[in-house]
Amino acid sequence: xxxxxxxxxxxxxxxxxxxxxxxxxxxxxxxxxxxxxxxxxxxxxxxxxxxxxxxxxxxxxxxxxxxxxxxxxxxxxxxxxxxxxxxxxxxxxxxxxxxxxxxxxxxxxxx
Amino acid sequence: xxxxxxxxxxxxxxxxxxxxxxxxxxxxxxxxxxxxxxxxxxxxxxxxxxxxxxxxxxxxxxxxxxxxxxxxxxxxxxxxxxxxxxxxxxxxxxxxxxxxxxxxxxxxxxxxxxxxxxxxxxxxxxxxxxxxxxxxxxxxxxxxxxxxxxxxxxxxxxxxxxxxxxxxxxxxxxxxxxxxxxx
Numbered sequence: 001x002x003x004x005x006x007x008x009x010x011x012x013x014x015x016x017x018x019x020x021x022x023x024x025x026x027x028x029x030x031x032x033x034x035x036x037x038x039x040x041x042x043x044x045x046x047x048x049x050x051x052x053x054x055x056x057x058x059x060x061x062x063x064x065x066x067x068x069x070x071x072x073x074x075x076x077x078x079x080x081x082x083x084x085x086x087x088x089x090x091x092x093x094x095x096x097x098x099x100x101x102x103x104x105x106x107x108x109x110x111x
Numbered sequence: 112x113x114x115x116x117x118x119x120x121x122x123x124x125x126x127x128x129x130x131x132x133x134x135x136x137x138x139x140x141x142x143x144x145x146x147x148x149x150x151x152x153x154x155x156x157x158x159x160x161x162x163x164x165x166x167x168x169x170x171x172x173x174x175x176x177x178x179x180x181x182x183x184x185x186x187x188x189x190x191x192x193x194x195x196x197x198x199x200x201x202x203x204x205x206x207x208x209x210x211x212x213x214x215x216x217x218x219x220x221x222x223x224x225x226x227x228x229x230x231x232x233x234x235x236x237x238x239x240x241x242x243x244x245x246x247x248x249x250x251x252x253x254x255x256x257x258x259x260x261x262x263x264x265x266x267x268x269x270x271x272x273x274x275x276x277x278x279x280x281x282x283x284x285x286x287x288x289x290x291x292x293x294x
Contacts, residue, residue, distance in 0.1 A: 021254075031278050033172040037124050041250045053274050056195035059218055060257060060276065062250035085218065 001108060003065050003088050006044070010102055012067065012090040015074055016082035023064045026108050028096060032057040039063055044108070046096055052078040059085050069096040117178040119185075119245040124174045129192055129277060131167040131293050136160060140268075140294060142191055142226045144173055167293055170278040176245050185241050189234050192275045194221040194262070199272040204264040216255040221273065223262045233263055268294040 004020040006012055024042030029035050030049050039045060041062040047054065050072055058066050065088035068074055074089060082089045092099055127146040133139070139161065154165045171192055176185045196205045196219060209219045222242065224234045239259045246257040265271050271294050 031170060032276050033126060033170055033278060036276065037121060037126075037172055037174065053195065053276055056193075056218075056220065056274070057276050059255075060193070060220065060246060062254075 001106065003044075003090070006065075006103075006106075007090065009106060010092065010094075010099070012092050014088065015068075015079045015091055016087060016089040018065070018083070018086045018088035020088075021064050023108065025110050026100070026103050027063070027110065028100065035061060035063075044103070046099065048072050048096070050074045050078055052081050054078065055081045055085060055087055058082075058087050064088065065090050067092065067099070069094060069099055115178060115181040115183065117183065117241070117244070118180050119176045119241065119248060120179050121174045121245075122177040122184070124172055126170070126172045129167075129169045129171045129275075130165060131169070132163045133166045134161040134163055136162050140226050142223075144171070144188075144191070144225070167279060169275065176241060185238065187238065187242070189224050189229070189232075190238075190242070191223040191225045191229070192277055193259070194223060194271075194273040194275050196221060196273050200270055203266065203271075205260065205273075208258075208260060208264070212258055217258050218255060219258050219260055220276075221262050221265070222259050223275075229262070233261055236261070270294075 001023050002020050003023060006023060007014060022042060023044045025040060026046065027039040027043040028046045030047050032053060035045060035057050039061045042064045044065050044067055045058060045063040046067045046069055048070055050068060054066055055078060067090045069092055071093040074091060079089055127144055128148060130143055130145050132141050156163055173188060175187055196209050198206050200206055205221055212219055222234055222239055239261060243257060243259045
């Protein structure tokens with residue numbers, strides 16, 4: 001499953017410029033320290049955090065994409081920074097709980 | 112010298128807070144790690160000639176690195192946090208390095224020790240190399256890499272507007288829109 005597949009299957013909205021890549025599991029957290037400690041390379045990171053610090057955190061642990069849930073508005077400076085690092089920021093109106101259900105249904109678990 | 116090609120993993124992970132305090136008498140800054148979310152001495156207190164005031168309480172964590180092959184343990188309790196350079200000062204050595212390594216798809220992060228002691232006793236270079244190795248082992252390094260550099264490359268901390276990778280304002284109902292400068 002790639003980021004391209006997820007965008008098409010779930011109807012996610014890409015916000016930043018990035019290269020598609022394989023998604024390896026899902027990580028749900030709103031704390032950067034938790035992501036730094038426990039997220040794995042290739043994970044799809046679900047969060048409601050939109051401050052631009054999510055970009056270096058995502059970059060540090062090499063997530064495949066940051067998925068902002070619940071229709072939270074993402075500041076342009078966060079999107080611009082993500083585009084600069086070629087990190088995918090995707091957006092959905094779905095709440096985290098419902099989105100996790102859909103991802104699990106597609107065969108993505110925590111890895 | 113060890114012959115082991117270390118393969119690192121995080122161990123002894125402890126979540127807590129990095130507290131930033133400022134003295135409004137001498138403008139000194141100090142930082143420390145605390146597992147308590149409520150400061151024991153309160154938000155403001157006097158210590159000798161210094162009048163300390165808490166300016167930030169960031170949720171963070173500390174950890175050690177251990178080799179999964181030889182069990183060598185490297186303690187990192189002198190690491191306060193990692194800062195992402197925002198390019199605020201074009202002639203800063205960190206910004207110069209950032210631009211240089213960007214072309215090689217290598218992303219720079221600045222390692223800070225706890226202040227003020229880290230200014231005279233910086234985190235040893237070999238520990239920053241180990242930290243760099245750890246984060247590169249944890250990623251697909253064929254796509255991009257990480258390089259950790261010391262904070263003493265920043266000539267004047269009071270001018271630095273980099274962002275620490277830690278959590279602030281997590282107890283607020285609204286996510287924080289911006290961050291106050293810490294130095």
